[in-house]
Amino acid sequence: MATEPLEQFLGPMLVKGSLYYLQTYRGNVVGGTDTGDKNATDVESTFEFLTKFASEATEIVPRLAGVKLMRQWAGYYVVSPDAHPVLGPIDEVPGFFQANGYSGHGFMMGPIVGRLLAEYVADGKPSIDIEHYNFRRFARGELLVEKAVIG
Secondary structure (H helix, E strand, O other), X not given: OEEXXXXXXXXXXXXXXXXXXXXXXXXXXXXXXXXXXXXXXXXXXXXXXXXXXXHHHHHHXXXXXXXXXXXXOOOOOOEOOOOOOEEEEOOOOOOOEEEEOEOOOHHHHHHHHHHHHHHHXXXXXXXXXXXXXXXXXXXXXXXXXXXXXXX
């Protein structure tokens, strides 16, 4: 969700539970929250989201009450069981590599994952060990601990 442009007043990103928002250099407040809807096929913008976000955001920063909301969007949010990506080859399907389940970290991790998987495909081994991100960790019960999932 994004608001109308406002005079700069927020510093760093604010986070409380699943709520997060920040102010862009153009003045818009941009953020999101979790509505608890786990329907993977529902990517519609909803009034439920807007009211939940507005309520949570104004509880922290009352100044946001009455600010115009300019747009809202929704999309898929793929979450692995441990909130870490699933990376690497699938031995049972030669030539098939996975890079999914980023749990909201895709844009941040995309460049390095692209490089490492390209190295894996071209050289047979990435320059940084990514085995602990392989899907087999779930069967072994070796879930990775995520300390900073937002959203």
